[in-house]
Amino acid sequence: MKEILKEKGYKATPARLAILKIFAKSKAPLTAENVHKELKRNKKNKDINEATVYRTLSLLEEGKILTKVDFRKESAFFELNQEHHHHITCLKCDTVEDFQSTAIEKVLRGIARNSSKFINIKDHSLELFGLCKNCVA
Amino acid sequence: MKEILKEKGYKATPARLAILKIFAKSKAPLTAENVHKELKRNKKNKDINEATVYRTLSLLEEGKILTKVDFRKESAFFELNQEHHHHITCLKCDTVEDFQSTAIEKVLRGIARNSSKFINIKDHSLELFGLCKNCVA
DNA sequence: TTTACTGCAAACCATTTGCAAGCAT
DNA sequence: ATGCTTGCAAATGGTTTGCAGTAAA
Numbered sequence: 001m002k003e004i005l006k007e008k009g010y011k012a013t014p015a016r017l018a019i020l021k022i023f024a025k026s027k028a029p030l031t032a033e034n035v036h037k038e039l040k041r042n043k044k045n046k047d048i049n050e051a052t053v054y055r056t057l058s059l060l061e062e063g064k065i066l067t068k069v070d071f072r073k074e075s076a077f078f079e080l081n082q083e084h085h086h087h088i089t090c091l092k093c094d095t096v097e098d099f100q101s102t103a104i105e106k107v108l109r110g111i112a113r114n115s116s117k118f119i120n121i122k123d124h125s126l127e128l129f130g131l132c133k134n135c136v137a
Numbered sequence: 138m139k140e141i142l143k144e145k146g147y148k149a150t151p152a153r154l155a156i157l158k159i160f161a162k163s164k165a166p167l168t169a170e171n172v173h174k175e176l177k178r179n180k181k182n183k184d185i186n187e188a189t190v191y192r193t194l195s196l197l198e199e200g201k202i203l204t205k206v207d208f209r210k211e212s213a214f215f216e217l218n219q220e221h222h223h224h225i226t227c228l229k230c231d232t233v234e235d236f237q238s239t240a241i242e243k244v245l246r247g248i249a250r251n252s253s254k255f256i257n258i259k260d261h262s263l264e265l266f267g268l269c270k271n272c273v274a
Numbered sequence: 275t276t277t278a279c280t281g282c283a284a285a286c287c288a289t290t291t292g293c294a295a296g297c298a299t
Numbered sequence: 300a301t302g303c304t305t306g307c308a309a310a311t312g313g314t315t316t317g318c319a320g321t322a323a324a
Contacts, residue, residue: 072205088252091259095254097253097255099252104241107244111238112267115236117227117269118267119268120268120273121225122268123265123266124263124266125207125262125263125264128245128248128261129258129260130249130258130260132254
C-alpha cells in the first residue's frame with residue numbers, strides 16, 4: 001500500500017493509507033462523503049478533514065490509482081483503478097454490477113475509425129441504468 | 138413550437154419559446170450559461186433571468202423535450218430530445234460529433250440479458266472523448 | 275380571474291483554496 | 300531541515316428556492 005504511493009512520489013501519510021484501505025475494501029464506487037463517513041467510524045481516523053479527503057481523491061485520481069466514475073449523481077464517485085470495465089447501477093437502490101465486453105470495445109474502435117471529425121479517441125464512458133431484481137419485485 | 142409546450146400542459150411564455158428556439162438552432166448540446174448568454178444577445182430576451190433558464194431547462198427535461206447530456210464538465214449540457222444517439226467530443230476544443238450504432242445497442246441488450254443482478258435496464262450513457270482532426274494537427 | 279411563471283436575492287451543496295501549523299522524508 | 304500535507308474556515312461555482320409581482324389561460 002505504501003509502495004503504491006511512494007512509487008508515484010507521494011508521501012505515505014496516515015490519511016492516504018486509510019483512504020486507500022477503504023477503497024480496497026469496497027466493492028462499489030464511493031463518493032468523498034462516503035469515504036469521509038467511513039473514516040469517522042474509526043477512532044484513529046476520526047479527525048481526517050473533509051478537505052483532505054477531496055485533496056486525496058484528486059491526487060490519487062491524478063496518479064491513476066483511482067478512477068472517477070460517472071453515475072448520474074450530484075457528487076463524483078471513485079473506485080480503485082482496475083481492469084477496464086463498466087457498471088450497471090440500480091436507479092432505486094444504487095446496487096452496482098460490473099461488466100466487461102470485448103464486443104463493445106471492438107464496436108467502439110470501429111466507430112472511432114469511421115468518424116469524420118476525429119482521429120484520436122482516448123477514452124469513453126459507458127454506464128447502464130436500470131432496476132435490480134430486488135427493486136423490480 | 139407553442140404546440141410542443143401546450144401539449145405537455147406548459148404555458149407558452151416568451152422565455153420558453155426563446156429558449157426552445159435557441160436549442161432548435163444549435164447543433165451541439167448547450168449549458169444553462171450558453172443559453173443565458175445567447176438570450177442576452179437578443180434585445181427582446183435580454184432580461185430573461187438565469188434562474189428562469191435553469192427552471193426552464195428542468196421543466197423541458199422533465200417533459201422529455203430536452204435531454205441531459207453527460208460530458209465530463211462541471212455544468213450540465215442539454216439538447217433537443219431526438220433519435221437515440223451518442224457523442225464524440227474533443228477534449229481540447231469541445232467539438233461534438235453525433236453517432237448512432239445499432240451494433241452497440243444490440244450488444245448492450247445482450248449484456249442486460251446476461252446480468253445476474255438486473256432484470257430491467259432502462260437506459261444507458263455512452264460518450265466518447267478524443268482529439269478532433271484540428272486539435273491533433 | 276386564477277394559477278402558473280418570472281425576477282431578484284439569498285440559500286445550497288459539492289468541491290476548492292489560502293494560510294499557518296504539522297509531519298514524512 | 301525542507302517542503303509536502305493537513306485542518307480550518309472562507310470562498311467558489313453551478314444550481315435551487317422563497318417570495319412578491321406579472322402574465323398566460
